[in-house]
Amino acid sequence: MINGYRRIGALALAATLVAAACSSAGASPTPTPAPTATPTPAAMTDTPAASTASTSTASTPTPAATPQCVSGSITTSGSTALQPLIDAAGKQYVKECPGATITVNGGGSGTGLSQVAQGAVQIGESDVKAETKLPAADAAKLVDHVIAKQGWIMVTNKDVTGVTNLTTQKATDIWTGKITNWKDVGGPDMPIVLIFRPQSSGTRATFKSVVLHGATEATGGQTLTEDSNGAVTTAVTKTNGSTSVIGFAYYNDPSNKPLLNGLQLDGVDATLANMTAGTYKLSADGNLYTLGTPAPGSLTDAFLAYLMGPEVQGTIIPSLSYAPVVPVK
Amino acid sequence: MARLIAADRPSTLKVETGRLARIDVPMIVVFMAAASMIAIVVLLLLFISWQGIQLFVKDGYSPGTILSPTWDPLANTPAFGLLPFIAGTLVVTAGALLISTPLSVGLAAFLSEVAPNWARSVVQPALEIFVGIPSVVWGWLGLTTLVPFLSDTFSGPLVVSLPVVGKVFSMPGFLTGFSWLAGSLVLSVMILPTITSVSYDSFRAVPQELRTGSLALGTTRWQTIRHILIPAALPGILTAVVLGMTRAAGEALAVQMVIGNSPTLPAAITQPVTTLTSQITLDMGNTVFGEPWQDALWTMSLVLLVLSIASVVLVRLINKRRMPL
Amino acid sequence: MTANHSPASLHRRTSRAIVADRAATIVLWGTAAFVLLLLGTIILHFALAAWGVVSLGFIFGDPSDTALGGVFPVFWNSIYMLALTMLIAVPVGILGGIYMSEYARETGPLGLVTSAIRFAEEAISSVPSIVVGLFGLILFVDTFRWGFTALGGAFALTLFNLPLMTRLSEQALRAVPQDERQASLALGATKWQTIRHVVLPLAIPGLVTGVILTAGRVFGEAAVLLFTAGIGTPVHYDFANFNGFGLDFNSGWWHTSPWSPLRPATTLSVYIWKLNSEGLGAFKNQLADGSAAILIGMVLIFNLGARAVGRVLTRKLTAA
Numbered sequence: 001m002i003n004g005y006r007r008i009g010a011l012a013l014a015a016t017l018v019a020a021a022c023s024s025a026g027a028s029p030t031p032t033p034a035p036t037a038t039p040t041p042a043a044m045t046d047t048p049a050a051s052t053a054s055t056s057t058a059s060t061p062t063p064a065a066t067p068q069c070v071s072g073s074i075t076t077s078g079s080t081a082l083q084p085l086i087d088a089a090g091k092q093y094v095k096e097c098p099g100a101t102i103t104v105n106g107g108g109s110g111t112g113l114s115q116v117a118q119g120a121v122q123i124g125e126s127d128v129k130a131e132t133k134l135p136a137a138d139a140a141k142l143v144d145h146v147i148a149k150q151g152w153i154m155v156t157n158k159d160v161t162g163v164t165n166l167t168t169q170k171a172t173d174i175w176t177g178k179i180t181n182w183k184d185v186g187g188p189d190m191p192i193v194l195i196f197r198p199q200s201s202g203t204r205a206t207f208k209s210v211v212l213h214g215a216t217e218a219t220g221g222q223t224l225t226e227d228s229n230g231a232v233t234t235a236v237t238k239t240n241g242s243t244s245v246i247g248f249a250y251y252n253d254p255s256n257k258p259l260l261n262g263l264q265l266d267g268v269d270a271t272l273a274n275m276t277a278g279t280y281k282l283s284a285d286g287n288l289y290t291l292g293t294p295a296p297g298s299l300t301d302a303f304l305a306y307l308m309g310p311e312v313q314g315t316i317i318p319s320l321s322y323a324p325v326v327p328v329k
Numbered sequence: 330m331a332r333l334i335a336a337d338r339p340s341t342l343k344v345e346t347g348r349l350a351r352i353d354v355p356m357i358v359v360f361m362a363a364a365s366m367i368a369i370v371v372l373l374l375l376f377i378s379w380q381g382i383q384l385f386v387k388d389g390y391s392p393g394t395i396l397s398p399t400w401d402p403l404a405n406t407p408a409f410g411l412l413p414f415i416a417g418t419l420v421v422t423a424g425a426l427l428i429s430t431p432l433s434v435g436l437a438a439f440l441s442e443v444a445p446n447w448a449r450s451v452v453q454p455a456l457e458i459f460v461g462i463p464s465v466v467w468g469w470l471g472l473t474t475l476v477p478f479l480s481d482t483f484s485g486p487l488v489v490s491l492p493v494v495g496k497v498f499s500m501p502g503f504l505t506g507f508s509w510l511a512g513s514l515v516l517s518v519m520i521l522p523t524i525t526s527v528s529y530d531s532f533r534a535v536p537q538e539l540r541t542g543s544l545a546l547g548t549t550r551w552q553t554i555r556h557i558l559i560p561a562a563l564p565g566i567l568t569a570v571v572l573g574m575t576r577a578a579g580e581a582l583a584v585q586m587v588i589g590n591s592p593t594l595p596a597a598i599t600q601p602v603t604t605l606t607s608q609i610t611l612d613m614g615n616t617v618f619g620e621p622w623q624d625a626l627w628t629m630s631l632v633l634l635v636l637s638i639a640s641v642v643l644v645r646l647i648n649k650r651r652m653p654l
Numbered sequence: 655m656t657a658n659h660s661p662a663s664l665h666r667r668t669s670r671a672i673v674a675d676r677a678a679t680i681v682l683w684g685t686a687a688f689v690l691l692l693l694g695t696i697i698l699h700f701a702l703a704a705w706g707v708v709s710l711g712f713i714f715g716d717p718s719d720t721a722l723g724g725v726f727p728v729f730w731n732s733i734y735m736l737a738l739t740m741l742i743a744v745p746v747g748i749l750g751g752i753y754m755s756e757y758a759r760e761t762g763p764l765g766l767v768t769s770a771i772r773f774a775e776e777a778i779s780s781v782p783s784i785v786v787g788l789f790g791l792i793l794f795v796d797t798f799r800w801g802f803t804a805l806g807g808a809f810a811l812t813l814f815n816l817p818l819m820t821r822l823s824e825q826a827l828r829a830v831p832q833d834e835r836q837a838s839l840a841l842g843a844t845k846w847q848t849i850r851h852v853v854l855p856l857a858i859p860g861l862v863t864g865v866i867l868t869a870g871r872v873f874g875e876a877a878v879l880l881f882t883a884g885i886g887t888p889v890h891y892d893f894a895n896f897n898g899f900g901l902d903f904n905s906g907w908w909h910t911s912p913w914s915p916l917r918p919a920t921t922l923s924v925y926i927w928k929l930n931s932e933g934l935g936a937f938k939n940q941l942a943d944g945s946a947a948i949l950i951g952m953v954l955i956f957n958l959g960a961r962a963v964g965r966v967l968t969r970k971l972t973a974a
Binding site: 073075077080083084087091101103104105106107115118119120121227228229230231234249250253254255 | 886918
């Protein structure tokens, strides 16, 4: 008898596993709705991007749309801002080259740089240049591949009406705490709530150098710090009179855009076209780092080439609200 | 008796089964399994301490930095004062304990002294479900319901005035719901089951004679609870509070989602604060291994580790002093 | 103690005590009602939020960029991570529990070891989960160069939950009456035979309850996994993928197959965290609410399951 009960105990665990396994086995043969690596039409709200995309495609020498296929396995980690792009490109590459495996992790720019410098991953994604984070000796071992430009936009809560543009000077006054009420910049009589990204984030570093020219930001009182684009967006939509800076992809997201006011910087619209043209300043390179130059014929090399190719530069990048770059190297 | 027999039996077997049997294999295996926990603690202490002291050893900051109020990692000479985070952790935890302790001890007293069986059989499973709700879910709930509720309901400064004296107390209102109070409220719910169940156990451990003796003297049930049971169960209740405190101070994700993470000293319960855990989650991924900034984060985790081990020692001290009843 | 002993004052004080007693009773009942109400509201909140979101298609479907899609990959990872963790934690925990219940001495030099183990048990239980996550980061991810893997996550979860599993096992074993052991020993069984054939089977209801309660905690943990198992975007899992399966740990199978322990694994609770921090798309809030509802549902199942299984096993065992 007793033996029987012990078996029941073991079965309880086993049954859970088997049940899970069965359901999955049942799910796998069915034609799955393709894990869309293809660009989503929803993200194509930034219309000027289309023109940029076509110029970029034209300048790309590779005529063939199919990537050079190398089998093998690589892992990337790093910037969460670049993650959607690497995700989509990786999925598409693997779809066309079934022998390859590309594992994409987040973790943050610092994690990406640390891990690629240690050799723990093949590609490290970073919003900022390696030299600003790593010791010079480590940074020198890394090779930078700029695959896209990413842009950020200043946003406010919907209740901040009448403010559509901020000059660099006004923005600096706001973020350094000199201006604390929206009425001083043409808005309603309402205190300004600043929502920062962490000091270590690439977004904040870029904003601080491009817009604030290195000025020290306001602290304490009614300033918040939120972890990430998503958390910042949620905080802005839920907090009266708040303002922050988010990536284009998050602003253009259909679930966010109706809840936010996007601001011009120095009278320039935050669009991919303006960013590529160089008139919209709040942008930075999207860097992929490798430890040394990747060996020719390796999957890392092939994937980087694919990222520079027409499929990624022409289609995937603009669809995800990044701007393509003219192929480097 | 049992022990004697158990000791005798293997010694007779040894003769029959030879030399190898002298090594009690099962005992070694189970001992290793149990002792693995000592190994884990030692490894934890070694690794976290080693990383945690790099800020002082490698980067040359004085250990006094831990108590400096200035956190400015981007300054020309970066400052890594941990006081804002330690203070934030302490005040958010204290707030949570203030809210949760009366509720939990009351609930424990209810379960132990007042509740009929049916009520106990409803409340106890409910508490177990409370324990099981993951912290991200608490954070998500706090972010989507509590934070907007606080900012919508209590906007505007809180001013308490008396007719003659004038303003006696004032506090800025919630400009945002992200605040010390939001963190304390979320934590208070999360630690409620811990404090309740440990307090409940210590109420149950009070001998029945004390209750009957007290009631026989003509006291009411409430008088018995207040004057007999709570004092008798006090070490257990203190243990419960310390355990709740440890859990609250170590909670990361739920807190980070609702407190606003402003790296300055806490000012008012309506204002954003920061904690050790939340700063670690904010900066860990964005800093690189080996830079002083990340070393400071490791120092924060060392502080957390030391606090938690200190709380275990504290619990032991409290229980050692428990009066024999 | 300058009490006034006149009958009138005594009566007044008694009646005041009775009023206080009534008031306290009401307050205590109120506390319990408040806590139940709170829990009810929370469950109702997620039930409402999950209404129209959570379905079998949601739980067992693949994620989608254009529609709500499903959360099956992360749900699978939660189950997988749970199984992997329990595979390590249950045997080690039960063996440790056996030592603590059957072998541990409270006195002498071995008594010191016992109290060191107990101290370690309490210490690990009180270490914040984020510190355990960082420990996993430095040990498994960095030192061992594994990167973010399910295995690293499972090890970190194991060492975090081992004390709980050990303590619950010890309690379950200690609850077995001493008579049973003596009877077995008297029949000539060795100590290990007694444990194996008498004590362990009798402790099964308690052990199962312990396993399920530990499982509940493992299932919802996120902070430990953020730093050890990685945060990825859920992708379609190909369960028929045995391409590259073998001892070459660099082959693709080990990094992508849903069966492999050496791939990153984003679980349900980490997914909620990810949706909050990096969520994109029109459905991100529904996905988070739906995932939270699944987690709470699983917690309910674990808890009620632990009680039910414990009850059934106890009844059958005592009837036998």
